Amino acid sequence: MRQNLVAGNWKMNLTYPEGVALVSEITRLAAEAAAGANAPEIVICPPFPLLHGVGEQLPKASKFHLGAQNCHQKESGAFTGEVSAKVLASVGCEYVILGHSERRQYFGETDELLSQKLKAALAAGLKPIFCVGESLDTREADETFDFIGQQLASGLFHLSNEEFAQVVIAYEPIWAIGTGRTATSAQAQEVHAFIREQIARAYDAQAALDTTILYGGSANAQNARELFSQPDVDGGLIGGASLKAVDFTAIIQSF
Ligand code: 13P
Numbered sequence: 576m577r578q579n580l581v582a583g584n585w586k587m588n589l590t591y592p593e594g595v596a597l598v599s600e601i602t603r604l605a606a607e608a609a610a611g612a613n614a615p616e617i618v619i620c621p622p623f624p625l626l627h628g629v630g631e632q633l634p635k636a637s638k639f640h641l642g643a644q645n646c647h648q649k650e651s652g653a654f655t656g657e658v659s660a661k662v663l664a665s666v667g668c669e670y671v672i673l674g675h676s677e678r679r680q681y682f683g684e685t686d687e688l689l690s691q692k693l694k695a696a697l698a699a700g701l702k703p704i705f706c707v708g709e710s711l712d713t714r715e716a717d718e719t720f721d722f723i724g725q726q727l728a729s730g731l732f733h734l735s736n737e738e739f740a741q742v743v744i745a746y747e748p749i750w751a752i753g754t755g756r757t758a759t760s761a762q763a764q765e766v767h768a769f770i771r772e773q774i775a776r777a778y779d780a781q782a783a784l785d786t787t788i789l790y791g792g793s794a795n796a797q798n799a800r801e802l803f804s805q806p807d808v809d810g811g812l813i814g815g816a817s818l819k820a821v822d823f824t825a826i827i828q829s830f
Pocket of ligand 1: 584747751752791814
């Protein structure tokens with residue numbers, strides 16, 4: 576179901592006590608905004624060891640949800656150091672980020688591997704937040720649409736209609752991540768509209784209308800409102816600004 580959504584990707588930041596302190600500050604500051612009629616779904620994605628402690632701070636039956644930043648593609652077994660989707664679900668995760676450009680770039684995650692991770696996440700009842708996005712070279716070569724179309728086709732569109740209905744897509748241009756160089760709202764809108772068109776072709780027009788598509792890449796308290804006002808932008812996947820309670824709360828209030 577399409578819904579407004581803000582997800583905080585804490586990446587590899589914060590110790591356990593720092594994370595617990597931050598989330599309790601966020602839930603305190605954002606309590607009113609999160610209770611309002613226009614409130615987005617709010618997903619907090621801390622590092623694995625913080626999941627349980629952060630989850631404990633989230634008010635039950637509220638707009639707040641817990642998410643992880645990755646999962647393994649197998650359900651269990653001899654995969655030292657890895658974490659399965661089933662384990663994530665058992666500590667209260669409802670979402671998992673998959674295919675973040677940092678995972679693709681630094682950990683060699685391919686579309687083939689990601690398609691397996693998607694299946695594993697869905698089988699465990701998690702909602703994947705599936706990331707796509709082009710590099711600066713790709714954008715400057717005018718190949719953005721081909722590239723994103725390919726990421727969607729080979730990473731995501733193998734899912735059944737029922738499986739696809741559980742997926743949130745995040746458009747994160749790599750050149751905008753952590754750089755302070757945000758996509759303009761027109762650039763974001765153009766790619767989001769393109770993603771919706773591809774969904775309509777792969778599934779149907781209703782699936783395209785029903786999909787939640789987030790923007791990520793230097794989104795912050797100053798530019799969120801303008802980005803979220805675009806017709807095909809349903810919210811944000813927030814990195815740096817999700818580590819500051821005041822900023823993250825302002826982003827939650829930007830609808
Ligand atoms: P920044 O908001 O720090 O640019 O990070 C975006 C991101 O990668 C979220 O997943």
